[in-house]
Amino acid sequence: MTAPITQDVLTIPRRLPEGGRTNLIGLTRDGLRDALLAIGTPERQAKMRVGQIWQWVYHWGVRDFAAMTNLAKDYRALLAEHFVLELPQVVSRQVSADGTRKYLVRIAGGHEVETVYIPEEDRGTLCVSSQVGCTLTCSFCHTGTQKLVRNLTAGEIVGQVMLARDDLGEWPVSGQPKDETRLLSNVVLMGMGEPLYNFDAVRDAMRIVMDGEGIALSRRRITLSTSGVVPEIARCATEIGCLLAVSFHATTDEVRDGLVPINKKWNIETLLAALRDYPRLSNSERITFEYVMLKDVNDSDADARRLVKLIAGIPAKINLIPFNEWPGAPYQRSDWERIEAFADIIYKAGYASPIRTPRGEDIMAACGQLKSATERARNARRAEA
Ligand code: SAH
Ligand code: SF4
Secondary structure: OOOOOOOOOOOOOOOOOHHHHHOOOOHHHHHHHHHHHHHHOHHHHHHHHHHHHEEEEEEOOOOOHOOOOOOOOHHHHHHHEEEEEOOOOOEEEEEOOOEEEEEEEHHHHHHHEEEEEEEEOOOOOEOOOOOOOOOOOOOOHHHHHOOOOOOHHHHHHHHHHHHHHHHHHOOOOOOOOOOOOOOOOEEEEEOOOHHHHHHHHHHHHHHHHOOOOOOOOOOOEEEEEEOOOOOHHHHHHHHHHHEEEEEOOOHHHHHHHOOOHHHOOOOOHHHHHHHHHHOOOOOOEEEEEEEEEEEOOOOOOHHHHHHHHHOOOOEEEEEEEEEEOOOOOOOOOOOHHHHHHHHHHHHHOOOOOOOOOOHHHHHHHOOOOOOOHHHHHHHHHHHOO
């Protein structure tokens, strides 16, 4: 029997009271409209005011109501009296030798999450967290060993994108030509947490990120990774429309039960059935199967052949992730020759099988290494004692 998985998630009020003021960041357009009506904005003006404020906040990156010069002075003062525009606080920023940036971000209640920016030649990807820790306990994942868990609010999720844009200096400057090359061009929900266990907040945050009047990232530049929360998978297509990645990692239920315990609830067959039914499935929008390469656990030729058989008929990419070690991890990374031999079998079966280069390992920013610094320090102190 598997324990109920969401039971330990703490919930906090959606809007953060800051001296009694509501944070507007993270509200949907409808939510923003309600907030403006609540402070006496006339109904007939509400739509226009939403559009104006939205553009200031999400297109220009403005955080000060006083700077919203197309609003009347009195109205700006009224906004400042009732609302704030606040991002989570960046506690520290580490930069890896390979240019990867890791932000330690403090959110309400003093909790911390990590956000990672990965520059590549043709893109810049931001790896965003959706929960503090994770209720799932995948045995190879550092985040899964973190005890404390709470869901992030939509504001805290979109806030990670905004604070990275702040750091990259990527908000447009009025009067200057628009630079079309984006430093932050892609978002992956592959940080801490299981995004499908915090679906509504993730959806609202991604809708803000995709909104054409603001940050305006295309839905095809957003990828949500799930460990396999079957009942929520279709919503990813119907309510966000982003790309989907699945943490597959094994080719038999026996092995997957040990690696990704959610498999005991929704096994490989059930997961594959949900993926075959995925509403947006097509050759141009293939599902990414993530597969962590663990020495002598899931990396044999027989595994590679089984994998190809299992996913037959599903438009797919297979992303091989060399295991990233963390202190006390019970696994080792497969040897390079093994990873290449595995990739070769998949490639010959007709699938793209890129091997994900570990990024930011020197600052513990690679996949599955995230765990808040305070948790790490606490555990280190405990170990010393
Ligand atoms: N919770 C979601 C998203 C976050 S993890 C999920 O599990 O899909 C992002 C990816 O990194 C997942 O495929 C995850 O299985 C993988 N991962 C976790 N720990 C890892 C590690 N130590 N080394 C390599 N990949 C890891
Ligand atoms: Fe959670 Fe994903 Fe880590 Fe599993 S791999 S513990 S689902 S963050």
